Amino acid sequence: MIGKSIIKLNNVDIFQQKNKVLSKVNLHIDKGDFVWLIGQTGSGKSSLLKVIYGDLPLTIGDGHACGYSLFKLPEKDIPFLRRKLGIVFQDFQLLTDRSVEHNLQFVMRATGWTDPKLIADRTLDVLEKVGLRSKLKKMPHELSGGEQQRVVIARALLNDPEIILADEPTGNLDPETSEEIVLLLKQISQAGTAVVVATHDYHIIRAFPSRIIKCEAGKVLEDVQLAQV
Numbered sequence: 001m002i003g004k005s006i007i008k009l010n011n012v013d014i015f016q017q018k019n020k021v022l023s024k025v026n027l028h029i030d031k032g033d034f035v036w037l038i039g040q041t042g043s044g045k046s047s048l049l050k051v052i053y054g055d056l057p058l059t060i061g062d063g064h065a066c067g068y069s070l071f072k073l074p075e076k077d078i079p080f081l082r083r084k085l086g087i088v089f090q091d092f093q094l095l096t097d098r099s100v101e102h103n104l105q106f107v108m109r110a111t112g113w114t115d116p117k118l119i120a121d122r123t124l125d126v127l128e129k130v131g132l133r134s135k136l137k138k139m140p141h142e143l144s145g146g147e148q149q150r151v152v153i154a155r156a157l158l159n160d161p162e163i164i165l166a167d168e169p170t171g172n173l174d175p176e177t178s179e180e181i182v183l184l185l186k187q188i189s190q191a192g193t194a195v196v197v198a199t200h201d202y203h204i205i206r207a208f209p210s211r212i213i214k215c216e217a218g219k220v221l222e223d224v225q226l227a228q229v
């Protein structure tokens with residue numbers, strides 16, 4: 001890793017199939033940063049996040065995420081990169097047929113955890129962090145939208161990631177619940193995990209001023225001023 005950068009992209013071109021979506025992207029994100037990622041529909045926000053988590057290949061330019069070189073990242077390294085990244089989407093994507101506890105433990109077993117005591121302790125630990133320790137045994141449908149999104153954030157924290165990438169994490173939530181989720185993500189960043197949140201919600205950006213990155217006209221603008229939003 002270079003210095004304390006968690007993400008570093010230099011002159012990266014980003015493609016969806018053969019179409020160039022973003023060109024000459026330069027981006028750096030450091031430990032504990034909280035960054036808003038904005039831009040119109042189709043401007044390339046999700047594509048940018050996908051390059052960072054290894055879902056779109058980086059074939060032009062140079063990039064690093066969590067100590068991994070993204071340039072032609074071998075397929076076998078992708079699961080290891082993903083353990084250092086927590087990913088949170090708009091639709092909660094919890095497994096609906098099992099409890100909160102078993103949702104979390106499913107992911108832990110899939111990522112190499114075997115010791116039952118450590119698994120049980122970590123489950124409680126991440127639920128504590130998101131304020132949902134008492135919901136351990138609940139099924140997803142017994143939780144509110146905001147609570148389900150908190151479980152998704154707890155799941156993203158399981159492997160103690162260096163960064164959380166959140167793509168429209170409040171897209172399905174009411175304004176008050178959205179603010180609670182953003183506050184939680186802010187607290188996570190203050191504890192040292194970088195957080196990137198892609199959003200269309202300008203109200204929430206104004207409520208929680210922070211660094212802003214914008215996808216616009218095929219470019220990524222770093223450090224946009226709130227007044228320009």
Ligand SMILES: Nc1ncnc2c1ncn2[C@@H]1O[C@H](COP(=O)(O)OP(=O)(O)OP(=O)(O)O)[C@@H](O)[C@H]1O
Pocket residue numbers: 016017021039040041042043044045046047048215
């Ligand atoms: N799987 C795909 N195959 C081909 N083109 C795609 C694919 N996904 C996205 N695109 C195209 O790439 C461009 C960027 O899309 P992307 O989803 O990154 O934008 P976005 O800013 O995240 O949009 P939104 O705010 O609507 O989520 C768009 O023109 C889109 O149509």
